[in-house]
Amino acid sequence: MAESLRTPFFMSKTEAELRQVFLEQVKQIPAGERIKRCIQCGTCTGSCPVSYAMDISPRELIALFRAGEMETIMKSRTIWICASCYSCTTRCPSGIKITDIIYALKRTAMEKQYKSKSPQVQVLANLFIENLMAYGRLHEGTLIRKYYMKTNVAKMFGLISLGRKMFATKRIAIFPKKIKQHEALSRIIKKAQEIEIRHTPERMEYSPDYVGYKAIGEMELEQRKGN
Amino acid sequence: MKYAYYPGCSLEKTQRGYDESVREVFRTLDQEIVEIEDWNCCGATVYMSVKETVSLAISSRNLALAEQMGLQVMAPCSSCFTVLSKTNRILNEIPKLHSDVNEALAEAGLNYTGKTKVRHPLDILMNDIGIEAMQKKMKHNLNGLKIAPYYGCQIVRPDKTFDDKENPILMDRLFRKCGAEVVYFPMKVRCCGGMLMTTFEETALKLNKELLECAVANGADVIVTTCPLCHFNLEAYQDKINDVYKTNFSVPILYFTQLLGIVFGLQQKAIGLDSSFIPLGDKVTSLVTV
Structure with missing residues (x-):
């Protein structure tokens, strides 16, 4: 089958750019190219414990990608509500790594700075990263406190009784503690960030044959067909 | 056998019951577990799903430290277990990411081959100890x-x-x-x-x-x-x-x-x-x- 049949015929520049970033991400998923094999059976949606709360089902994500509707996906709630239980990935008859595909969509949305319908997930992710960078280990108390300060202050009061119970059973570390080699960890993180940024221009440079399935390696798929 | 123990952040305090019981059960069974010195947070799903290279680098630091100990890693927390195992899989299957990660680890004088085995205590209890x-x-x-x-x-x-x-x-x-x-x-x-x-x-x-x-x-x-x-x-x-x-x-x-x-x-x-x-x-x- 000719490649052109499998990618949308008309495409805006935004769409093409989004596809390019997304497909770059898919390349970094082991067996990511299997996204081509989707037969739209809906097993993923049926297996998902939270699909009832999504605006676009997991099956529809792939359909929309094929139809050239990346922007609709970027604005959806779906990519943020996935709890990473991997039920879809386990059951997909085509072996598609759907959870990882959703991660790739999340990263694309973050890189292209799409405003999310559920911004709280991004808030949590950013605070998590900040927390880890500051101490090297997660200090849950700080994370949760900052999260509710930013998203819903009133909710913090609802957590008082839980906090009390945790305190009474010695399950709260009042102060965060840094790991000893915190400096070394920071250097690793800084370098890894630089590397990630170094790869960004490759993703930004738009090339027309980069926005279809061809981009994720026809060859590789052929090689893996036996698996 | 001896295992490199990776408790993970939540076992340190909020879920101390898990940490304490893992240590006691292994002690009772005369199995040695050595906590990885100065381990860091694995990044969990939250990190892995938004920033790939960085999250692979930080979880690899733990695996590199365990590799120096020459031991298999034991990770009781499901999230740590998945993230560490997935890091192994990605590094072994996508060479570009493996070299990126080692470039970052080199900043701290570390290197990771991708070969440290990650195990869950349930697996160890049932399959190694029996x-x-x-x-x-x-x-x-x-x-x-x-x-x-x-x-x-x-x-x-x-x-x-x-x-x-x-x-x-x-x-x-x-x-x-x-x-x-x-x-x-x-x-x-x-x-x-x-x-x-x-x-x-x-x-x-x-x-x-x-x-x-x-x-x-x-x-x-x-x-x-x-x-x-x-x-x-x-x-x-x-x-x-x-x-x-x-x-x-x-x-x-x-x-x-x-x-x-x-x-x-x-x-x-x-x-x-x-x-x-x-x-x-x-x-x-x-x-x-x-």
Whole structure:
């Protein structure tokens, strides 16, 4: 089958750019190219414990990608509500790594700075990263406190009784503690960030044959067909 | 055998019951576990799903440290277990990311080959140590206790690990040998929502309500877990579920290592049972060594 049949015929520049970033991400998923094999059976949606709360089902994500509707996906709630239980990935008859595909969509949305319908997930992710960078280990108390300060202050009061119970059973570390080699960890993180940024221009440079399935390696798929 | 122990952040304090019981159970079985010196957070799903290279680099630091020790890693937390295993898989399958990660690790004078094995304590107990060795240490049996074994998502998925992805049975087998009755619990690998309890509370409450409902309807006295997130959601939010859904659940949630500790006759405090929020109930209490 000719490649052109499998990618949308008309495409805006935004769409093409989004596809390019997304497909770059898919390349970094082991067996990511299997996204081509989707037969739209809906097993993923049926297996998902939270699909009832999504605006676009997991099956529809792939359909929309094929139809050239990346922007609709970027604005959806779906990519943020996935709890990473991997039920879809386990059951997909085509072996598609759907959870990882959703991660790739999340990263694309973050890189292209799409405003999310559920911004709280991004808030949590950013605070998590900040927390880890500051101490090297997660200090849950700080994370949760900052999260509710930013998203819903009133909710913090609802957590008082839980906090009390945790305190009474010695399950709260009042102060965060840094790991000893915190400096070394920071250097690793800084370098890894630089590397990630170094790869960004490759993703930004738009090339027309980069926005279809061809981009994720026809060859590789052929090689893996036996698996 | 000897293992490099990676407790992970939540086991340090909020889930100290898991940490304490893992250490005690392994001590009882004469297995040496050495905590990885100065380990860092693995980044969990939250990090991995948004920044790939950085999250691979930080989880690789732990694996590199374990590699220097020449030991397999033991990670009791499901999230750590998945992230560390997935890091291995990605580094071994995508060479570009492997070299990127090593470039970052070099900043701290580290290097990682991608070969450190990541294991879950349930796997080690059942497959390395074995039921027979454990039976020798048993002081109590669990006759009359009905348990719902809850595995959660991330120790059996996404990649092939040590048990079946849809119907894992190692915990069932272990506690049946200890005399417990394992109730029909078809939701044993259904998701608890994990971090959704923070970001989409309503959805997560519903998931946990369904889990509790299923366990109770099938007559379970206790739910046995393997994951700190499942444990926290089911235990700490049980009150809230009762409020929202007008139910009256009071189901004790135990880590599988705590229940095993009870079978071994270990002291209540040593296996962190004093950190439970929910009363253990008469059946469990009668077995516990004070």
